[in-house]
Amino acid sequence: MPSPRPRRRNAAPPPRRRDAVATRKAILASARRAFARAGYDGVGLREIAAAAGVTAMMVGRYFGSKEELFAEVVADTMRDPVILSPENLAAPDFAAALTKAMVAVTAPGATPLDGFLILLHSASSPRAAEIGREWISRGHQATLESLVEGPWQVERAGLFLALVAGLQVIRQMVEIPSLAEAKPAVLEKLLKPIVRLLVEQGNGSVG
Amino acid sequence: MPSPRPRRRNAAPPPRRRDAVATRKAILASARRAFARAGYDGVGLREIAAAAGVTAMMVGRYFGSKEELFAEVVADTMRDPVILSPENLAAPDFAAALTKAMVAVTAPGATPLDGFLILLHSASSPRAAEIGREWISRGHQATLESLVEGPWQVERAGLFLALVAGLQVIRQMVEIPSLAEAKPAVLEKLLKPIVRLLVEQGNGSVG
DNA sequence: GTCTATAGAAAGATAGAC
DNA sequence: GTCTATCTTTCTATAGAC
Numbered sequence: 001m002p003s004p005r006p007r008r009r010n011a012a013p014p015p016r017r018r019d020a021v022a023t024r025k026a027i028l029a030s031a032r033r034a035f036a037r038a039g040y041d042g043v044g045l046r047e048i049a050a051a052a053g054v055t056a057m058m059v060g061r062y063f064g065s066k067e068e069l070f071a072e073v074v075a076d077t078m079r080d081p082v083i084l085s086p087e088n089l090a091a092p093d094f095a096a097a098l099t100k101a102m103v104a105v106t107a108p109g110a111t112p113l114d115g116f117l118i119l120l121h122s123a124s125s126p127r128a129a130e131i132g133r134e135w136i137s138r139g140h141q142a143t144l145e146s147l148v149e150g151p152w153q154v155e156r157a158g159l160f161l162a163l164v165a166g167l168q169v170i171r172q173m174v175e176i177p178s179l180a181e182a183k184p185a186v187l188e189k190l191l192k193p194i195v196r197l198l199v200e201q202g203n204g205s206v207g
Numbered sequence: 208m209p210s211p212r213p214r215r216r217n218a219a220p221p222p223r224r225r226d227a228v229a230t231r232k233a234i235l236a237s238a239r240r241a242f243a244r245a246g247y248d249g250v251g252l253r254e255i256a257a258a259a260g261v262t263a264m265m266v267g268r269y270f271g272s273k274e275e276l277f278a279e280v281v282a283d284t285m286r287d288p289v290i291l292s293p294e295n296l297a298a299p300d301f302a303a304a305l306t307k308a309m310v311a312v313t314a315p316g317a318t319p320l321d322g323f324l325i326l327l328h329s330a331s332s333p334r335a336a337e338i339g340r341e342w343i344s345r346g347h348q349a350t351l352e353s354l355v356e357g358p359w360q361v362e363r364a365g366l367f368l369a370l371v372a373g374l375q376v377i378r379q380m381v382e383i384p385s386l387a388e389a390k391p392a393v394l395e396k397l398l399k400p401i402v403r404l405l406v407e408q409g410n411g412s413v414g
Numbered sequence: 415g416t417c418t419a420t421a422g423a424a425a426g427a428t429a430g431a432c
Numbered sequence: 433g434t435c436t437a438t439c440t441t442t443c444t445a446t447a448g449a450c
Contacts (some may be wrong), residue, residue: 038331042331045425124246124375131379161377165372165381169327169366182365252443262416267444267445
């Protein structure tokens with residue numbers, strides 16, 4: 001065997017196609033879509049990689065493991081809140097603004113709130129649930145507690161989170177027609193007084 | 208090899224230990240616990256079988272497949288509702304009764320509502336989600352629609368379901384401390400007016 | 415009726431060529 | 433930096449002994 005490797009010159013190794021940062025970004029975006037749709041256990045690294053245009057091995061190379069990839073995706077989606085956004089919090093009637101945003105982002109097919117959705121779909125994995133608990137507790141729960149007026153801020157902030165989670169479960173995850181096909185205006189009308197009860201003052205004398 | 212099978216007489220084949228109905232019941236109970244804890248994808252047939260004291264093969268023998276076993280477990284848990292129980296529906300102040308039940312069954316560690324919990328944990332499996340959607344739509348949603356007074360029964364019934372689902376997500380699945388460690392009395396006090404808004408009449412003029 | 419043993423597919427992770 | 437190929441484990445489902 002005189003020439004075992006006659007393919008190419010040794011001087012100019014061809015840099016395949018894409019650079020590192022673009023590949024990493026593509027994998028992250030693909031993983032975000034896949035986890036939101038099928039959850040941590042419901043999707044494989046091969047599938048994520050294929051949708052990103054690379055092979056499964058690249059995922060391990062860039063993120064170490066599936067779990068680390070998941071953690072990064074969650075961090076990415078939780079970074080800028082869409083319901084508790086600065087604009088909504090600064091609105092004159094922020095209960096109304098929160099309600100409107102809540103209905104919009106939990107619409108079937110809507111993806112802006114996929115951070116929450118990823119957690120809901122992935123809660124069967126203990127490790128995934130723990131990652132999500134950290135983000136919600138230290139992020140959204142804390143924001144809400146400082147926002148809610150009146151007594152029992154902690155509990156009322158938690159109930160607000162429960163309401164958002166429940167809407168997402170019924171409308172996006174299980175897709176029960178009663179809410180999945182409901183008109184946004186109707187939902188807003190029904191939800192607004194509930195949100196008011198939770199975030200505005202004057203709820204200490206009920207019951 | 209003169210006597211290849213000298214173990215036992217051929218006249219009295221020993222019926223191992225348990226009868227069919229007891230084994231089936233044990234498998235069903237084990238599967239219910241396992242699915243509630245880890246979801247459809249999060250648990251294997253081996254684990255379910257081991258907790259029931261049998262081998263994985265028996266599960267296939269009694270239920271055909273994992274999916275059929277799951278469907279039977281869901282049917283079993285959905286059969287008698289614990290929040291929408293006849294007693295609660297017949298209570299003088301049924302909004303208060305529903306609220307109390309809602310807080311009780313979504314307490315961390317509580318398992319009476321594991322039908323819902325199983326679905327939440329299993330929603331990443333498309334087939335499991337579909338099984339759950341059928342039960343909720345035709346069962347609880349229908350019951351609620353006939354119970355709710357006033358306009359928009361469909362949407363308000365759905366919102367009630369969303370509230371229960373959200374409580375279960377936050378308190379049992381993700382276990383956010385704000386609600387998981389909250390006093391039941393506080394939660395009842397905060398939730399009662401919300402439940403009233405949803406199930407009692409007179410909510411057509413808000414907004 | 416219950417078991418051991420295994421087939422066949424798919425998962426995550428890794429080695430090594432180029 | 434990217435690939436093909438493979439290791440190891442784990443899953444569901446099934447065949448066959450007793």
